[in-house]
Amino acid sequence: xxxxxxxxxxxxxxxxxxxxxxxxxxxxxxxxxxxxxxxxxxxxxxxxxxxxxxxxxxxxxxxxxxxxxxxxxxxxxxxxxxxxxxxxxxxxxxxxxxxxxxxxxxxxxxxxxxxxxxxxxxxxxxxxxxxxxxxxxxxxxxxxxxxxxxxxxxxxxxxxxxxxxxxxxxxxxxxxxxxxxxxxxxxxxxxxxxxxxxxxxxxxxxxxxxxxxxxxxxxxxxxxxxxxxxxxxxxxxxxxxxxxxxxxxxxxxxxxxxxxxxxxxxxxxxxxxxxxxxxxxxxxxxxxxxxxxxxxxxxxxxxxxxxxxxxxxxxxxxxxxxxxxxxxxxxxxxxxxxxxxxxxxxxxxxxxxxxxxxxxxxxxxxxxxxxxxxxxxxxxxxxxxxxxxxxxxxxxxxxxxxxxxxxxxxxxxxxxxxxxxxxxxxxxxxxxxxxxxxxxxxxxxxxxxxxxxxxxxxxxxxxxxxxxxxxxxxxxxxxxxxxxxxxxxxxxxxxxxxxxxxxxxxxxxxxxxxxxxxxxxxxxxxxxxxxxxxxxxxxxxxxxxxxxxxxxxxxxxxxxxxxxxxxxxxxxxxxxxxxxxxxxxxxxxxxxxxxxxxxxxxxxxxxxxxxxxxxxxxxxxxxxxxxxxxxxxxxxxxxxxxxxxxxxxxxxxxxxxxxxxxxxxxxxxxxxxxxxxxxxxxxxxxxxxxxxxxxxxxx
Amino acid sequence: xxxxxxxxxxxxxxxxxxxxxxxxxxxxxxxxxxxxxxxxxxxxxxxxxxxxxxxxxxxxxxxxxxxxxxxxxxxxxxxxxxxxxxxxxxxxxxxxxxxxxxxxxxxxxxxxxxxxxxxxxxxxxxxxxxxxxxxxxxxxxxxxxxxxxxxxxxxxxxxxxxxxxxxxxxxxxxxxxxxxxxxxxxxxxxx
Ligand SMILES: Cc1cc2nc3c(=O)[nH]c(=O)nc-3n(C[C@H](O)[C@H](O)[C@H](O)COP(=O)(O)OP(=O)(O)OC[C@H]3O[C@@H](n4cnc5c(N)ncnc54)[C@H](O)[C@@H]3O)c2cc1C
Numbered sequence: 055x056x057x058x059x060x061x062x063x064x065x066x067x068x069x070x071x072x073x074x075x076x077x078x079x080x081x082x083x084x085x086x087x088x089x090x091x092x093x094x095x096x097x098x099x100x101x102x103x104x105x106x107x108x109x110x111x112x113x114x115x116x117x118x119x120x121x122x123x124x125x126x127x128x129x130x131x132x133x134x135x136x137x138x139x140x141x142x143x144x145x146x147x148x149x150x151x152x153x154x155x156x157x158x159x160x161x162x163x164x165x166x167x168x169x170x171x172x173x174x175x176x177x178x179x180x181x182x183x184x185x186x187x188x189x190x191x192x193x194x195x196x197x198x199x200x201x202x203x204x205x206x207x208x209x210x211x212x213x214x215x216x217x218x219x220x221x222x223x224x225x226x227x228x229x230x231x232x233x234x235x236x237x238x239x240x241x242x243x244x245x246x247x248x249x250x251x252x253x254x255x256x257x258x259x260x261x262x263x264x265x266x267x268x269x270x271x272x273x274x275x276x277x278x279x280x281x282x283x284x285x286x287x288x289x290x291x292x293x294x295x296x297x298x299x300x301x302x303x304x305x306x307x308x309x310x311x312x313x314x315x316x317x318x319x320x321x322x323x324x325x326x327x328x329x330x331x332x333x334x335x336x337x338x339x340x341x342x343x344x345x346x347x348x349x350x351x352x353x354x355x356x357x358x359x360x361x362x363x364x365x366x367x368x369x370x371x372x373x374x375x376x377x378x379x380x381x382x383x384x385x386x387x388x389x390x391x392x393x394x395x396x397x398x399x400x401x402x403x404x405x406x407x408x409x410x411x412x413x414x415x416x417x418x419x420x421x422x423x424x425x426x427x428x429x430x431x432x433x434x435x436x437x438x439x440x441x442x443x444x445x446x447x448x449x450x451x452x453x454x455x456x457x458x459x460x461x462x463x464x465x466x467x468x469x470x471x472x473x474x475x476x477x478x479x480x481x482x483x484x485x486x487x488x489x490x491x492x493x494x495x496x497x498x499x500x501x502x503x504x505x506x507x508x509x510x511x512x513x514x515x516x517x518x519x520x521x522x523x524x525x526x527x528x529x530x531x532x533x534x535x536x537x538x539x540x541x542x543x544x545x546x547x548x549x550x551x552x553x554x555x556x557x558x559x560x561x562x563x564x565x566x567x568x569x570x571x572x573x574x575x576x577x578x579x580x581x582x583x584x585x586x587x588x589x590x591x592x593x594x595x596x597x598x599x600x601x602x603x604x605x606x607x608x609x610x611x612x613x614x615x616x617x618x619x620x621x622x623x624x625x626x627x628x629x630x631x632x633x634x635x636x637x638x639x640x641x642x643x644x645x646x647x648x649x650x651x652x653x654x655x656x657x658x659x660x661x662x663x664x665x666x667x668x669x670x671x672x673x674x675x676x677x678x679x680x681x682x683x684x685x686x687x688x689x690x691x692x693x694x695x696x697x698x699x700x701x702x703x704x705x706x707x708x709x710x711x712x713x714x715x716x717x718x719x720x721x722x723x724x725x726x727x728x729x730x731x732x733x734x735x736x737x738x739x740x741x742x743x744x745x746x747x748x749x750x751x752x753x
Numbered sequence: 754x755x756x757x758x759x760x761x762x763x764x765x766x767x768x769x770x771x772x773x774x775x776x777x778x779x780x781x782x783x784x785x786x787x788x789x790x791x792x793x794x795x796x797x798x799x800x801x802x803x804x805x806x807x808x809x810x811x812x813x814x815x816x817x818x819x820x821x822x823x824x825x826x827x828x829x830x831x832x833x834x835x836x837x838x839x840x841x842x843x844x845x846x847x848x849x850x851x852x853x854x855x856x857x858x859x860x861x862x863x864x865x866x867x868x869x870x871x872x873x874x875x876x877x878x879x880x881x882x883x884x885x886x887x888x889x890x891x892x893x894x895x896x897x898x899x900x901x902x903x904x905x906x907x908x909x910x911x912x913x914x915x916x917x918x919x920x921x922x923x924x925x926x927x928x929x930x931x932x933x934x935x936x937x938x939x940x941x942x943x944x
Binding site for chain 2: 083
């Protein structure tokens with residue numbers, strides 16, 4: 055019995071072993087030994103972020119050469135390098151991507167669930183008249199937190215998920231799990247390329263800002279004490295935040311929803327606050343750039359438009375080279391806006407940050423004289439950006455304009471910025487009412503002159519920023535409104551001694567909506583003067599585009615001497631030549647030049663990558679969205695807007711070029727940030743109980 | 754015909770191999786986190802159970818019974834099933850790579866799976882003829898697969914619900930398995 059059992063089992067075992075032995079000989083499949091090695095090197099999380107079923111799948115794909123060692127979203131660089139070495143490959147650098155929470159505006163839950171049948175904010179607004187709260191479209195279930203395999207998401211204090219960028223590996227589990235689709239995995243490239251669309255969650259300020267900065271987001275970050283995050287948010291749209299924090303006339307604040315309750319949030323003061331923190335912290339925040347593409351782009355003009363275009367091109371991975379006619383970069387920021395508003399050393403710091411990304415520059419090289427479109431092409435530049443600005447002063451059309459002692463506003467400021475001494479004497483007359491005129495006047499005050507400004511309309515019509523006008527008044531500039539120059543009278547040496555002007559009265563409004571000034575006959579008056587600065591407008595100087603031999607401009611121009619381009623792509627009639635800034639729009643704002651510089655960089659990016667095909671999103675936002683501009687803002691308590699701090703007073707202010715305006719302190723900035731209603735298209739945060747208890751009753 | 758139909762219904766619902774007989778609990782909990790995985794595992798169990806039942810039936814009929822060595826049944830079956838799974842794995846890898854791709858990684862898991870072993874042993878205990886054994890094995894395998902996929906579906910949804918921390922994962926999975934088992938008991942009176 056025992057023997058039989060033993061023998062039977064032995065026989066069975068032997069039989070099985072023999073069959074397996076034969077089978078393993080016959081059925082042997084040669085497997086790449088590297089698969090196992092690669093698998094050992096992979097982290098083994100099986101998160102599926104790479105798109106393969108688990109780490110084993112990824113290892114097989116890598117060994118088969120179907121995937122790059124960098125497919126793994128979890129492995130650190132060391133592991134990737136080890137795999138690459140094993141495979142004899144190099145790692146393809148991938149752009150870092152992370153999960154990003156943002157309301158997509160069009161598909162908010164409250165609408166979908168509570169307002170059954172109404173699918174978006176616009177519909178809800180039409181039915182219920184707008185205003186209601188909607189916390190980012192997030193339901194706060196924490197689904198994303200639960201599914202994240204890397205513990206990279208947690209619920210923040212406002213019951214909204216917060217992504218930890220250091221832990222997030224962009225595996226996409228949260229995107230799949232989110233019932234509302236408010237999370238997306240985006241890389242920096244797609245964020246930089248995005249143009250505002252009417253379906254985005256656009257607060258009025260975001261719609262109005264020519265730079266399309268995500269204002270509610272950065273204010274939210276300031277509120278949370280994340281000043282670096284705020285700087286990074288602004289830098290996704292505007293590389294010149296320190297500059298704009300000082301000089302921007304803040305179109306955004308003009309539509310701020312809080313403006314209908316008390317006064318607009320001090321958006322620009324907050325921008326300046328975070329920008330100055332970085333400036334004074336001594337270390338620059340790193341700015342990530344996409345992988346090098348090797349495309350060369352020539353950027354002509356180193357003003358805000360050129361700097362912005364070069365900055366975004368660099369961040370998108372291209373290689374821009376700036377060609378600048380002047381001895382330093384900055385354009386009007388350096389040669390127009392005076393030191394007391396924008397200290398040159400701070401400007402240098404900001405520009406250096408852009409150059410540090412790897413932007414080449416050629417200074418004192420004038421387009422049209424030293425090179426042109428053809429030579430640039432020969433030098434291997436695949437696209438050209440023209441950001442020439444508007445540097446030609448318009449004349450006064452008054453007799454005797456060319457006498458000695460008369461100098462255009464732009465020339466005067468540029469000469470001053472270049473450190474030239476100009477003999478302006480004791481009595482100066484500045485003609486004009488724009489920013490340039492005020493800058494000239496306040497500069498002359500600091501040079502020790504008595505300044506009178508002549509403007510042909512009244513104070514209310516002055517196009518200059520209101521606080522500039524106040525600043526000039528405080529510094530003792532005399533204003534003569536409703537007066538227009540008619541004649542400059544000179545002495546026997548050809549030097550101007552008097553300005554003759556005529557009084558005006560306001561007539562019917564013109565195209566621009568301002569009342570047209572009409573001369574009062576016989577009101578001519580003489581005014582004694584040593585120096586006259588006409589600053590009544592600038593236009594682009596396009597002479598550099600004309601060829602000496604053929605009298606034809608390669609690009610199309612308008613009667614205002616601006617360059618014609620497609621308003622969405624900013625491409626001129628010459629393919630591969632793009633433009634933005636004052637040379638395209640006529641004299642405008644820094645932020646407009648910066649915003650269009652980004653738009654042009656976006657177009658150039660597509661032009662280079664898609665052989666000239668530049669996509670424009672169908673829902674792109676061009677003007678303010680009317681239904682978001684309601685004026686009834688219930689449930690918001692009054693609160694005082696912070697005052698712009700002044701850093702110098704009295705003689706210090708009037709006699710030196712020390713910076714006048716300062717930054718908010720941290721507590722002031724936090725108070726100001728808390729005034730922000732964190733608006734969406736129609737929603738905003740209320741801080742008071744409404745008379746009706748809940749939205750239900752409202753409905 | 755009717756006999757086979759009843760056999761199927763009984764094996765799948767009434768005497769479900771996991772939910773009523775509590776065999777194969779380890780892969781039931783282990784591979785029921787995702788529906789796709791559960792489907793693969795279920796398929797592998799059906800496949801192996803059928804093969805194993807057929808082979809062990811032959812071993813019993815022509816080796817153990819004639820020699821009067823019935824007491825070696827368990828030992829011999831383990832040996833046979835383990836070798837069989839190894840062999841099948843090699844065979845599939847070489848001959849039917851697509852099938853190997855979908856079932857491959859589950860095969861080693863089943864080598865010593867008590868559900869497979871249990872099915873083979875039940876057939877012997879009930880003294881089914883060969884064809885009926887094979888049918889029973891297939892039905893039981895399908896029963897296992899259904900249970901597995903249903904539990905995976907439940908657990909996928911649980912994954913995104915608020916579950917007390919201590920209960921997350923296996924604990925709540927077991928609770929669900931228990932509830933499912935209770936639910937399946939409702940079939941008890943059917944046949
Ligand atoms: C006095 C003054 C005050 C202002 N104040 C404000 C303010 O407070 N807030 C505000 O938002 N905006 C203000 N602006 C407007 C703002 O400065 C401009 O809108 C902005 O600088 C336009 O940028 P840009 O790049 O288009 O042109 P620019 O800044 O003019 O830059 C053009 C650049 O191109 C270079 N260039 C020109 N021709 C050539 C050539 N042929 N070859 C090579 N390079 C060339 C120029 O040297 C210059 O560097 C002010 C403007 C002035 C003049």
